[in-house]
Amino acid sequence: MNYWIDIMTLFPDTVGDLMNESILGRAQDRGYIRIETHQIRDYTTNKQNQVDDYPYGGGRGCVMQAQPLHDCWQHICESHGQRVHTIFLSPCGKVFTQADAKRLAADYDKLILVCGHYEGVDQRFIDACVDEEISLGDFVLTGGEIPAMAVADAVCRLVPGVLPDPECFENESHWDGLLEYPQYSRPEEWMGRRVPAILLSGDHARIARWRRKQSIIRTRLRRPDMYEKLTFQDTKQERKLLAEIEEELEETEHGSQT
Numbered sequence: 158m159n160y161w162i163d164i165m166t167l168f169p170d171t172v173g174d175l176m177n178e179s180i181l182g183r184a185q186d187r188g189y190i191r192i193e194t195h196q197i198r199d200y201t202t203n204k205q206n207q208v209d210d211y212p213y214g215g216g217r218g219c220v221m222q223a224q225p226l227h228d229c230w231q232h233i234c235e236s237h238g239q240r241v242h243t244i245f246l247s248p249c250g251k252v253f254t255q256a257d258a259k260r261l262a263a264d265y266d267k268l269i270l271v272c273g274h275y276e277g278v279d280q281r282f283i284d285a286c287v288d289e290e291i292s293l294g295d296f297v298l299t300g301g302e303i304p305a306m307a308v309a310d311a312v313c314r315l316v317p318g319v320l321p322d323p324e325c326f327e328n329e330s331h332w333d334g335l336l337e338y339p340q341y342s343r344p345e346e347w348m349g350r351r352v353p354a355i356l357l358s359g360d361h362a363r364i365a366r367w368r369r370k371q372s373i374i375r376t377r378l379r380r381p382d383m384y385e386k387l388t389f390q391d392t393k394q395e396r397k398l399l400a401e402i403e404e405e406l407e408e409t410e411h412g413s414q415t
């Protein structure tokens with residue numbers, strides 16, 4: 158087993174179903190990763206299995222109580238015989254990036270992901286048991302399940318054995334600060350739109366150059382914030398490529414103005 162993720166949630170079946178599908182499901186069958194879901198409600202100590210209560214200080218909605226969360230978390234840590242790095246999915250956390258996925262895949266071999274619900278989680282559980290808070294983005298969802306599945310997916314696909322080859326993720330968007338080039342599959346022509354001729358040429362060096370150029374153009378046009386952070390090698394080939402890009406973009410701009 159290369160990586161083990163425990164997800165604490167009020168919807169273990171829904172989360173489990175998705176995590177057991179497709180690439181991650183096969184990787185679990187083959188023993189590269191394990192994703193286990195845990196029903197927080199099973200750790201309540203009241204007759205109604207209630208996990209939430211009103212917020213101190215007033216306000217709408219309910220807050221998930223610390224006790225069932227803590228007991229569920231403790232049970233998982235005890236089953237591993239160690240305190241496991243614990244992430245609470247929260248809109249108040251640091252926004253998740255590919256760099257975080259790389260870091261979590263490299264620095265740990267086990268994670269606990271805690272999904273909040275309702276108005277959130279009693280701060281004392283977070284203070285006592287959580288190591289970091291991660292947000293999926295600057296918006297609010299009803300629960301932490303989708304963010305937890307996103308984090309588990311992004312981390313697990315970097316675990317050795319899950320994808321057939323590291324090349325599968327190393328050429329993708331956000332790996333090295335670029336967005337991916339456009340992709341095409343069969344047929345060569347679809348609804349009057351042809352695949353760029355270079356991709357049919359069989360000339361691997363020219364194809365690689367074309368793809369890099371498209372990646373740079375796409376990043377510059379769609380994500381100027383990422384483009385600003387790129388560093389280019391000071392080589393003749395790289396300067397030529399950048400000059401070509403400049404020329405193409407100027408032509409496109411000029412064309413769109415006339």
Ligand SMILES: C[S@@+](CC[C@H](N)C(=O)[O-])C[C@H]1O[C@@H](n2cnc3c(N)ncnc32)[C@H](O)[C@@H]1O
Nearest residue numbers: 246247248273276277292293297298300301304
């Ligand atoms: C309705 S939200 C609570 C929002 C909280 N009252 C606030 O204003 O920050 C319920 C739960 O969904 C999850 N959640 C919602 N949006 C999220 C996001 N952008 N990233 C990660 N988790 C999120 C968290 O686990 C959160 O505890």
